[in-house]
Amino acid sequence: MAQAQAYSNLTGTIGGTLHLAVPNGWRSEPSTLRLSASKRGEKRQSDFTITPANLQEGRAEIRAALDSGRISYTEGYTRVTRDDLGSFYYFQPAVQHVSIVDVKVPKDLKVGYIMGAGDDIPTVLQQIGMNVTLIPAERITTENLTQYGSIVLGVRAYDTQKELVANNKKLLDFVSAGGTLMVQNNNSVGDFNSGHFTPYDAELSRARVSVEEAPVQILAPDDPVFHYPNEISQKDFDGWVQERGLYFMDKWDDHFKPLLSCHDPNEADQNGGLLVAKYGKGTYIYTGYAFFRQLPAGRSLQAAAFVP
Structure with a gap:
């Protein structure tokens, strides 16, 4: 239409x-x-x-x-x-x-999305056929999270939604019970680190990769995230919009696995832009990569990345 x-x-x-x-x-x-x-x-x-x-x-x-x-x-x-x-x-x-875009969506996957500062990701995910429900942050205390397979926190969600700060344990319990939680970048580095929102120790930094064409290395090519439900390869990082990412982690517990690496010219590798960890029966993901800019631009990789 x-x-x-x-x-x-x-x-x-x-x-x-x-x-x-x-x-x-x-x-x-x-x-x-x-x-x-x-x-x-x-x-x-x-x-x-x-x-x-x-x-x-x-x-x-x-x-x-x-x-x-x-x-x-x-x-x-x-x-x-x-x-x-x-x-x-x-x-x-x-x-x-x-x-x-050619994106496979797992049957019966239901995603809950908690908005942060505001982005268009939920709309794009719905357009590719995903079952996405917007969860108001103020409803997190009463929402039955077991109905969702995955929950995504919008950009700067902890910065802007104090209900998430107060109820972060409920999100981690959701992961421990078998769910997938994807957390996007937050700008208030001090508040994020002092809040201890991650299931294991990790330290947010102001590190970023500003050059959108910066080569991206896949550090764990055998990890399932690159193969199911969509195959993700090096070419999927072509045509990136604006910077690669911002507010990467610079320290993390060994439970976390870094999946991608990139860097600006003449600078050190930044490996903390996409971290994944098993926690209990579920999966915790932190991403500083600017997916929130790529999905509205119609990039198939980012749509695939949001199909846990």
């Missing part, structure tokens, strides 16, 4: 034909749609059913155009206003970028 919105910025009645330009072999229903607006500021939203074909992993685009008379409107704009600078209009093409 694709939605297109037309906005009239003209005085008086105006009409036109709205259509979508889709990749070769794809179909849009309806193929065209007649729209009209009778006054300035009027909006019209239309739904199109998109049927893709010949899918191969990669990227595609869907472009919208409204033909009215001899003019074809193919852009939208956002009005940006500040009292001391006035108003500006930011124009962008009416295009929807589509990422086609």
Whole structure:
């Protein structure tokens, strides 16, 4: 399903034909749609059913155009206003970028996601077919965690959700009973380290790898995380968006296994960006890699990494 919105910025009645330009072999229903607006500021939203074909992993685009008379409107704009600078209009093409990813999702896996500072990971995971439930942090004390196979903490969750700090033992008990817990980076290094949130000793640092093209070495190629349910290889780190990662661990107990290594030019290896440990019957994962930027960009590796 694709939605297109037309906005009239003209005085008086105006009409036109709205259509979508889709990749070769794809179909849009309806193929065209007649729209009209009778006054300035009027909006019209239309739904199109998109049927893709010949899918191969990669990227595609869907472009919208409204033909009215001899003019074809193919852009939208956002009005940006500040009292001391006035108003500006930011124009962008009416295009929807589509990422086609090949990701296997285990049957009956249910994931609980506790948001931190805010990210788009839950939406992306739902789009690839995963059963994801958003768990409000304030509900963690009463939530039945046994219904989930995996729980993911959003970016900076311990920094922003004090209920997690108070109920961290419940999360670790979930792991001990057989669940998988994935913790993403937190910025308050001192608070994280003094809180002892990890099941074994580990020390968070401000270490990061800023160069997105920095080579990544897989330290434990035989580890199941690289083979089930998706095969992850060196090529999956190509096309990374922005920095590789931030707030890596720099010290950890031997129960933790580092899975990846990378470094900025002329700097030492950073091995604390993705750590995994068995705890009781379950698995604890810490990641400083910037997955929260990769998933919205349609990177298949990151979607695969969030399928524990």
